[in-house]
Structure formats: C-alpha cells, structure tokens
Amino acid sequence: MNWLRLLKAKVKFKEPLKKHTSFKVGGACDYFIEPRDVDDLKLLIKSLKKDKIPFRVLGLGSNTLVCDKGVRGAVIHLGSPCFKRISVQNNFVDAGAGSYLNKLIRLAAKQGLAGLEFLSGIPGTVGGALIMNAGRTREFPGFGGLVESVTIVDYRGSIRILKKKDLKFGYRKSNLSKYIILSVRIKLIKKNKTKIQGDISRYIRYRKNSQDLSHPSAGCIFKNPPASSAGRLIDLCGLKERRIGDAVVSGKHANFIVNDGDAKALDILRLMNLIRKEVKKKFNLNLEPEVEIWQ
Numbered sequence: 001m002n003w004l005r006l007l008k009a010k011v012k013f014k015e016p017l018k019k020h021t022s023f024k025v026g027g028a029c030d031y032f033i034e035p036r037d038v039d040d041l042k043l044l045i046k047s048l049k050k051d052k053i054p055f056r057v058l059g060l061g062s063n064t065l066v067c068d069k070g071v072r073g074a075v076i077h078l079g080s081p082c083f084k085r086i087s088v089q090n091n092f093v094d095a096g097a098g099s100y101l102n103k104l105i106r107l108a109a110k111q112g113l114a115g116l117e118f119l120s121g122i123p124g125t126v127g128g129a130l131i132m133n134a135g136r137t138r139e140f141p142g143f144g145g146l147v148e149s150v151t152i153v154d155y156r157g158s159i160r161i162l163k164k165k166d167l168k169f170g171y172r173k174s175n176l177s178k179y180i181i182l183s184v185r186i187k188l189i190k191k192n193k194t195k196i197q198g199d200i201s202r203y204i205r206y207r208k209n210s211q212d213l214s215h216p217s218a219g220c221i222f223k224n225p226p227a228s229s230a231g232r233l234i235d236l237c238g239l240k241e242r243r244i245g246d247a248v249v250s251g252k253h254a255n256f257i258v259n260d261g262d263a264k265a266l267d268i269l270r271l272m273n274l275i276r277k278e279v280k281k282k283f284n285l286n287l288e289p290e291v292e293i294w295q
Ligand code: FAD
Pocket: 022, 056, 057, 058, 059, 060, 061, 062, 063, 064, 078, 097, 098, 121, 122, 123, 124, 125, 126, 127, 128, 129, 130, 131, 132, 133, 134, 135, 136, 177, 179, 180, 181, 182, 211, 212, 213, 217, 218, 219, 220, 292
C-alpha cells in the first residue's frame, strides 16, 4: 500500500457506506477515498489498477443501494473543492462532477440561464446525474440533452474530453459508466430570471406534493415501463405500506421504498422482489430496477 502514502487524498478505512447513501443503508468499503485534485485522482487510479484493487465512484449516493456486506476495494468520492467548481461563460456552464445539482441550477438561474429547471428538487451530484441521465420520466429528455462535452478520466488514468457526438443518453442510462466523470460543459438559454425562478418553484412543488420525502429513500425504485407508470401499477396491486423489516412501500408514492428506521439492504431487495412478482402476476410486465445496486 505504498501508494497510500503518495496521495494527498483523505482516506478512510472500513467506512460504512450507509453514511454516504440517501437510503441510509449499506455495509462498509475497504477504502473511502477523496482525492485532493486531478493529479491525485490520476495517481490513485494508476495505483489501484497496478495493485488490482477494484474501485467505484460514489456521488451523493441518492440512486445507489449498497448491500449489507458492503463492497470490496475502494470507493472514490469527488468531494474536495477542486471537483466542485462551477463557472459560467455566456451560455455555457462548466460544472465539476462533485458539485451539487441544486447549486448548479441556482447559479444558472441567478445568471438568467434556463434549461436546468426540470431537475429542481433532485438530490445528487453532477457526475451522478450524468451517469443516470437524471430527469423526469421516460418520455422526456434528461440532463444529457443539455450536454456539449464531458471531461473524464478513463480507467488507465488518462484524461479525455468526450464531445456531444461521442455521448449516448437514454432513459436513466448513458454510455459514461465505464469512466470517472470530472466535469461537464452544458449549453443553456437566456431567459427572464423571474420566469426561471417560477419554473424551479413549480418543479419543486410538484415533487413535494407527489413524492415521499419524509423518510430516507433512493427516489423511484423501478423504471417506468413504456407508456406506463411503475408507481401506478404497484399501487393497483395494493402494495402501498407493504413492509419487510424496516423497508416499506411508501403510502404516498408506491414506486418509493422508504427506510422506516433501520432497514437492511436485504429487506429492500426482498420487497423489490415481492413487488416485481405481484406486478408480473397482475399485469404481465417486468419491472426493472431504477436504482444502482452495489453488491
Ligand atoms: P450516486 O447515487 O452517487 O451514483 C449513481 C451512479 O453514478 C453510480 O453508478 C455511481 O458509480 C455513478 N457516479 C456518480 N458520480 C460519478 C462520477 N463522477 N463518475 C462516474 N460515475 C459516477 N432521479 C431522477 O432522475 N429524477 C428524479 O426526479 C429523481 N428524484 C429523486 C428523489 C429523491 C427523494 C431521491 C432520493 C432520489 C431521486 N432521484 C431522481 C435519483 C437520484 O437523485 C438521481 O439519479 C441523481 O442524479 C443521482 O446522483 P448521485 O450523485 O446521488 O449519484
């Protein structure tokens, strides 16, 4: 582990990942590492690769379900200021992968730049939102629709800029998951600041009214099947408030599983299985997980 001494990064050993996920669930990783800057990150990747230590990246953990026994190897978190910078030039905004989505939206709105409002109220980092192509539902384009280019580190530790033509975004997916995202350049449009602020408030109000924000969760647990809503289907199966351990199908939005205390990942996975079986039986539809499952 000589490389640990070469890094300027903050390193925690046996760090419980439940502290870093919105579900408040999940066992420990061997190393939880926050690189100080890009050179530190490059050195880290090369060292981990050389020592054959597996690694993953975690943003705000708002779309990730970590299993109870945790994950082996390193979890990299881009939490240091170097990865959180946001700068604006005309209609273009450059945002570090570790910056918070809500901060990016607020900053753009202050400059009279519109386009991000539909993401208001979604927790998460810019990196996580890009990987997931975060957004509204299946029928609408997500965050990826605004992207001009993405700067990444590949798993050999080299930096590359991927242009719009290299990028593919689908419903809660992208072709970026094999990279570590460093930053993104997006293009926005000039609009009246009051109008932008009004739209932001409208999206936040919609989410507050329809979603269960009272308990830890990872947002919607399943993707919507084409031309349908997973929440409605689960609701029609009469599964609201169904419980396994402390994992509960929300009574407010049936596609939310909430942690009502000390839920285990296993409780959540069992509840997901039960839901899938019931929806398959009643509607002959296969629900696909929307959350990233780390096991
Ligand atoms: P994480 O959960 O940390 O990571 C998600 C994936 O991205 C993981 O595979 C991780 O390895 C990868 N990743 C993260 N950062 C990087 C990086 N820098 N480089 C490479 N890979 C990286 N989502 C929506 O799309 N729409 C919604 O309306 C919505 N509402 C939500 C409401 C609530 C209450 C909650 C809890 C979640 C909601 N979500 C929603 C889900 C989630 O907030 C988004 O998917 C968010 O964009 C995830 O960002 P994150 O930083 O938390 O990602």
